[in-house]
Amino acid sequence: MNLLEDFISLIFPEICVCCGNSLWKSEKIICRLCDYHLPRTNFHLDQDNPVSRLFWGRTPVENATAFLFFNKGNKVQQLIHQLKYKGRQDVGIYLGVEYGRLLTCSSWFQAIDAIIPVPLHKKKEKQRGYNQSEQFAIGLSESMHIPVKNHILVRKKANATQTKKSRFARYNNVCDIFDVSDPDFLRGKHVLLADDVITTGATLESCIRTLHQAAGCKISVTCIAIAMR
Numbered sequence: 001m002n003l004l005e006d007f008i009s010l011i012f013p014e015i016c017v018c019c020g021n022s023l024w025k026s027e028k029i030i031c032r033l034c035d036y037h038l039p040r041t042n043f044h045l046d047q048d049n050p051v052s053r054l055f056w057g058r059t060p061v062e063n064a065t066a067f068l069f070f071n072k073g074n075k076v077q078q079l080i081h082q083l084k085y086k087g088r089q090d091v092g093i094y095l096g097v098e099y100g101r102l103l104t105c106s107s108w109f110q111a112i113d114a115i116i117p118v119p120l121h122k123k124k125e126k127q128r129g130y131n132q133s134e135q136f137a138i139g140l141s142e143s144m145h146i147p148v149k150n151h152i153l154v155r156k157k158a159n160a161t162q163t164k165k166s167r168f169a170r171y172n173n174v175c176d177i178f179d180v181s182d183p184d185f186l187r188g189k190h191v192l193l194a195d196d197v198i199t200t201g202a203t204l205e206s207c208i209r210t211l212h213q214a215a216g217c218k219i220s221v222t223c224i225a226i227a228m229r
Contacts, residue, residue, distance in 0.1 A: 018075040039069040054201035063108040063220040067099040070225035096139020113189040119155040137194040178210040186214030199227040
């Protein structure tokens with residue numbers, strides 16, 4: 001069987017989603033060189049970090065973090081592009097597994113009851129075939145051993161894209177577009193809200209405000225990347 005796999009990999013080699021070079025047997029999704037150069041934030045080691053500050057004075061969160069820095073043209077943009085537009089669900093799962101391992105070592109992310117991905121509208125998810133934030137959540141779940149609850153938070157309206165909108169316009173664009181399907185589950189729980197890229201935090205803020213409608217619900221936030229402006 002190994003000979004067959006070796007032959008197939010020779011004809012159809014798996015390639016790194018960042019640089020396009022062939023992967024070695026021990027490599028998955030990203031080659032070692034690209035992985036080494038990924039711009040990690042290490043925000044999970046510091047409660048006072050740029051993601052947390054986005055929510056100061058806006059809505060209460062327990063902790064907030066992001067795995068990587070997103071800049072136009074960098075390797076992280078390529079990863080997100082593959083995840084969102086090229087059908088590479090495995091990229092989201094891989095990044096979730098990798099970051100979940102780090103979060104389990106952080107005392108601030110020990111008491112999480114469930115992971116909730118930021119939902120897409122049903123039409124958008126049907127068009128894409130999956131929710132990229134849910135793939136990230138699945139990976140987090142695998143390494144953190146915490147269940148994913150992907151039907152608790154629901155996007156009830158299909159809003160326009162946030163790209164190129166101002167912070168104020170982004171907030172108005174996502175105001176009151178989410179709902180909770182099972183508020184009883186959330187009462188007294190600490191949930192980890194998972195998203196792909198955070199820019200102004202407007203979408204996550206809307207999610208957090210919706211989740212806070214359940215009494216005693218505590219919310220932490222994690223993202224694949226934070227966009228640097």
